[in-house]
Amino acid sequence: MADAASRLRSLAEQVLGAPLPVRLRAWDGSQAGPPDAPALVVRNRRALRRMLFKPGELGLARAWVSGDLGVEGDLYTALDAMAGLVWERGDDARGLVESLRDPAVRSAVRELLKLAGPPIPPAPPREEVRRPRHRLHTRRSDKQAISHHYDVGNDFYEIVLGPSMVYSCAYWEDGGSLESAQRDKLELISAKLGLTPGQRLLDVGCGWGSMAIHAAREHGVSVVGITLSHEQAAYARKRVADEGLTDRVEIRVQDYRDVKDGPFDAISSIGMAEHVGAEGYLEYARRLHGLLRPGGRLLNHQIARRPQQDESTYRVDEFIDAYVFPDGELAPLGTTVTQLERAGFEVRDVESIREHYARTLRRWVTNLEADWDRAVRLTSPGRARVWQLYMAASALAFERNRIGVNQVLAVRTPEPGGSGLPLRTRTWNT
Template sequence: MADAAPRLKGLVEQLLGEPLPLRIRAWDGSQAGPPGAPALVVHHRRAVRRLLWRPGELGLARAWVAGDLDIEGDFYTALDLLSGLIWERGEDARSLREALRDKEVRSAIRGLVRLAGPLPPPAPPEEEVRRRGHLHTRRTDRRAISHHYDVGNDFYAIVLGPSMVYSCAYWRDPDGTLEAAQHDKLDLVCRKLALAPGMRLLDVGCGWGALAAHAAREHGVSVVGVTLSREQAAHARKHAADRGLTDRIEIRVQDYRDVTDGPYDAISSIGMAEHVGADRYLEYATDLHALLTPGGRLLNHQIARRPRRDETAYDVDEFIDAYVFPDGELQPVGATVTQLERAGFEVRDVEAIREHYALTLRRWVARLEADRDRAAELAGPGRTRVWLLYMAACALAFERNHLGVNQVLAVRATDPGGSGMPLRPRTWN
């Protein structure tokens, strides 16, 4: 009998203690659930084994990346419904030990084991990274950056478009083009830094070189860009050469901790500080402060999480850590401001732009979905599935205020405490 879907639906509802808001379509062709709702397509019973072996986010991610699970219908609606069942339970969820005391839960698990077949499940997909060694050493940071960024510039071109900017755009018009919004973001950064001809800019985590080229061409500065990704560096150098800017742009494969040729008049750090780590953040801020000339400005553009009840607990997003940004850590914006000030900076402006990131991510998802077959040829179907899931889930997280992104403008004060800032610094608006 083709009855896997209704059995699976009933057991999951018994386990959760609430109705399942999605349809289920199972490997035997059976279906169950609310008509018209998005469907969770379970291609193989090993998807259930993965979830039983690693309940929650990581098991679900493994099944998705391996292609054992799919979504039929609106992707964002399905993720939103799933988030209520898995991600948003958070600190209010019962521990597994407490849950297993419940006879209904134990009965549901026994039923799922019978339905899933022999345990354990297959090995995790090859795209999964295992954490090894100490966090945020030069070696482990190089490995983490390479995992995320050295997957092929052609793949990133599909997602990002011609601008090759992999950070939140700045949308003056929500119906505008991604290219225009990224151009406006680059120019906003340059204007906040008050770049002028003859100045020297350090771009920490320079990516594919778009900001370096914009700053050199439009604002007449000399730029040193540093990245740990060799593929990014190769693209950034070609990008500069194609625009006749090699005399004003130097791209290095270098750790920011190894930059010693200051002082710089300004420093940009756009979407890089998420890789630094909480324990290293004061070191990061202190290093950048030392590289700036007195009166020099830092523009730190960084994703932030919301504060937790217990800030002493170490907590990471299992899916992001295993498949997307190994060793990445997010902090509340207040912690970032505090660490910058502890390093000697004076924070002069904080602009929250989280809605802009939701718009940006939806555009990236649309680009990847439109050219998904080509992306899979370039980077593999598993990695393509990783990027679709993480970008769509992050778009929802920004829209629902679970994540934020902030541009923090800080200055290295001059003796005896001057900042060089105008009385009305928001002249960039």
């Protein structure tokens, strides 16, 4: 075909019922669309087969991860332009089936199938999670899911996260560095928890040990950090030893459901609760409540989604589930607060830091792209593309207020009496 881009653009717009907001560049070198717009690069016919055999977000993701589909120009601009057709359209494969009642759409799909070549569905990229059906959030399935995401390689995460090795939203000031913003986030959490020398802190989902080290070094507390990732634990233990903190910090490979050596004075859970799932969230909250002494504080730092008009229609993000966080689930903030209260906590403070996560993610993408060749060598081209797309798209989702992130401070209130917090609790903001 002499001009695949024009033909492809025309057919795609017939199927979508809307103009494509980006330029198309096809495998034959042809281009179509606004010359000043970023280009969606369809490198081969296999990209079309991926999107036709799995319409919607997952088909696009497979084409991107495999390298069959790319972007020429600014990735954020391209994703922002495409958001209305993909993430915010509300359509999936069922929507396409509905649109096929239109004879013109059926004709366009037939032409796209011809353009795509032999009707053989391509195998998904090897980075996609392959797993049999299982009960969600058993100890075994959670360990497998955590391994898929976090055991990508510590060297790879050093590229993305930088020296702080903190894999959660930083707390920014204008003009500050990523490292200073992550340090400020750890100090903000320490202040909200009221950490003082001699206390015991449980850090649930301790990652590479940054919060545990900060709390022990800066506030003199004893810390138990738990993770399901062996790679994270090994890295964190080395950092603890290098800091000379082995007498105050213990890093365990352990499920939070198996921690028996409470009570603790404080618990930090930073970017971990997204892995718990709706069905098990109340158990998660009750177990943490039971591990705190009366008057002890929990700081729950968690991404939230916006509530749906009909919660029964909520679907897990296909790309995230298949390539990034298997079995992960986001809940609305109100649901999280309700579950914490049902578990016996008194929720004392909620702070939204949504804009901070957008800035953090953009900085991580910059780090990845600046050392792209090494990141690819350490993992694979597909894995690097997964993280690039996931972080860039997530940055836009935070900026567009499709998702948020909140720090919820909750207390195991002693009976009888007050919470044990100062009368003016928000001294950390001064």
